[in-house]
Amino acid sequence: MYKFKCLNCLIEFEFQRKNRKFCNNSCSLDFRKKQKLRSLVVCNSCKIEKNRSEFWIKCPKLQRIHHECKDCGCKRIKERSEEWRLKERIRSRNRERVKRGIPLDSPLLKKRDGSGYIDQNGYRMLMRPGHPNCITKDGRIAEHTFVMSKHLGRPLFKNENVHHKNGMRSDNRIENLELWIRKQPYGQRVEDKISWCVDFLKQYAPEKLRND
Numbered sequence: 001m002y003k004f005k006c007l008n009c010l011i012e013f014e015f016q017r018k019n020r021k022f023c024n025n026s027c028s029l030d031f032r033k034k035q036k037l038r039s040l041v042v043c044n045s046c047k048i049e050k051n052r053s054e055f056w057i058k059c060p061k062l063q064r065i066h067h068e069c070k071d072c073g074c075k076r077i078k079e080r081s082e083e084w085r086l087k088e089r090i091r092s093r094n095r096e097r098v099k100r101g102i103p104l105d106s107p108l109l110k111k112r113d114g115s116g117y118i119d120q121n122g123y124r125m126l127m128r129p130g131h132p133n134c135i136t137k138d139g140r141i142a143e144h145t146f147v148m149s150k151h152l153g154r155p156l157f158k159n160e161n162v163h164h165k166n167g168m169r170s171d172n173r174i175e176n177l178e179l180w181i182r183k184q185p186y187g188q189r190v191e192d193k194i195s196w197c198v199d200f201l202k203q204y205a206p207e208k209l210r211n212d
Contacts (some may be wrong), residue, residue: 001014002022007021124170133146
C-alpha cells in the first residue's frame with residue numbers, strides 16, 4: 001500500500017497503486033470545477049469574463065496573462081496601425097510639398113477624374129476597357145490613339161500610328177495630331193506599285209478612284 005495526499009480535501013489516504021491524486025471521484029470532480037472557475041479572467045477592456053486561453057500570453061513559461069483578451073487586443077492593434085498609416089501618409093505629403101515649395105496648409109489637390117496619367121515615355125495613358133486599340137488586357141490606351149480613333153469614327157489599323165506635330169507627347173489636341181501610316185509597297189514592279197496604290201486609295205480616299 002502507498003500513502004498519498006488528496007489534492008482537493010488534503011486528507012491522507014492509502015492506495016495499492018502509485019500516482020494517485022484524489023481519494024475518490026467526488027474530490028476529483030470538485031477539483032476540476034475549481035480549476036475551471038480559477039481559469040476564468042475578466043478582460044479590462046470589454047469587462048467580460050473569459051477563459052485564460054482567450055487572453056494574450058506574454059511568457060508561456062511563467063503564464064503571465066495580458067490584461068486584454070485576444071479580440072480586444074487585435075482590435076486595438078488594428079486601430080493603432082490605421083492611425084499610424086494616416087500619420088505616415090500626412091508626413092509623406094508634407095515632405096513632398098516642402099520639396100516642391102507648396103505651403104503645408106494648402107488644400108489637397110485632386111486631379112480630374114478620367115484625366116489618366118503620364119507614363120515614363122511622356123505619353124498620357126487612359127483606361128478605356130473594351131476599346132479595340134487597347135495595349136493591355138485591363139484596358140489601357142494612349143490618349144492620342146483614343147482621340148484620333150474618336151475623330152475618325154473607327155479604330156486604328158495595325159499599320160497606322162499618330163504623330164504629334166509640335167513634338168509634345170502630352171499635347172493630345174486633335175489640331176496637334178496627324179495620322180501616319182507605316183505600310184509600304186511589296187516590290188519595285190510597276191504592277192505591284194499600281195495594285196498597292198489602288199488598295200491604298202480604296203482604304204483612305206475611295207472618292208478619288210475613277211470608275212472606268
